[in-house]
Amino acid sequence: MDFCSISGDGCVDKPLATLWKNHTTTDKPNIVMKVTVCASGLKAVTKEHGLTEYWAHRITFCNAEPAYPKVFCWIYR
DSSP states (O other): OOOOOTTOTTSSHHHHHHHHHHHHHOOSOOOOEEEEEETTEEEEEETTTEEEEEEGGGEEEEEOOTTSTTOOEEEEO
């Protein structure tokens, strides 16, 4: 079983690789998401799902990995 270090190193490697593989091999249209960083955390809006808020005190790690362009990920507990 893999565990993340306290700094978050390695936490997103496997999930991002899986998401990126699915993204590059599917014919389905992308879901466009607008993410806003605000005082309370993150706000994500999609046409399909509307507004979802992610509270700052529950975000444990976030990353924008150069290997996956246009992808911003976060770990939410």
